[in-house]
Amino acid sequence: QVQLVESGGGLVQAGGSLRLSCVVSGRTFSTYAMGWFRQAPGKEREFVAAISRSGANSYYADSVKGRFTISRDNAKNTVHLQMNSLKTEDTAVYYCAATRAYYYYDRARYDYWGQGTQVTVSL
Numbered sequence: 180q181v182q183l184v185e186s187g188g189g190l191v192q193a194g195g196s197l198r199l200s201c202v203v204s205g206r207t208f209s210t211y212a213m214g215w216f217r218q219a220p221g222k223e224r225e226f227v228a229a230i231s232r233s234g235a236n237s238y239y240a241d242s243v244k245g246r247f248t249i250s251r252d253n254a255k256n257t258v259h260l261q262m263n264s265l266k267t268e269d270t271a272v273y274y275c276a277a278t279r280a281y282y283y284y285d286r287a288r289y290d291y292w293g294q295g296t297q298v299t300v301s302l
Contacts (some may be wrong), residue, residue, distance in 0.1 A: 199215070214227075276289035
């Protein structure tokens with residue numbers, strides 16, 4: 180069983196930065212591509228970013244491109260989401276997820292999910 184635990188959320192002013200982390204249990208971390216999704220109140224869960232198994236390739240939603248950076252450390256079973264220039268519209272619960280699929284944008288393709296971490300961006 181694969182378990183994912185996110186951390187690093189919190190309250191930040193617009194223009195500020197946060198770094199989310201997700202630690203994954205198990206010995207098979209490098210066999211999963213990893214993604215970050217977010218869900219704001221009253222909205223569907225949406226794709227934010229994903230990273231390939233080796234970390235060589237990363238993918239972003241247009242709304243965060245140039246502001247967010249996803250990275251992974253396969254030796255530490257960890258994936259990070261560095262969020263800069265935060266906006267109020269980035270406020271949401273952020274979820275880490277793992278997939279063995281090769282299409283990363285669809286949340287239905289993900290096999291395991293974390294419990295989520297709240298990010299709140301204030302004016």
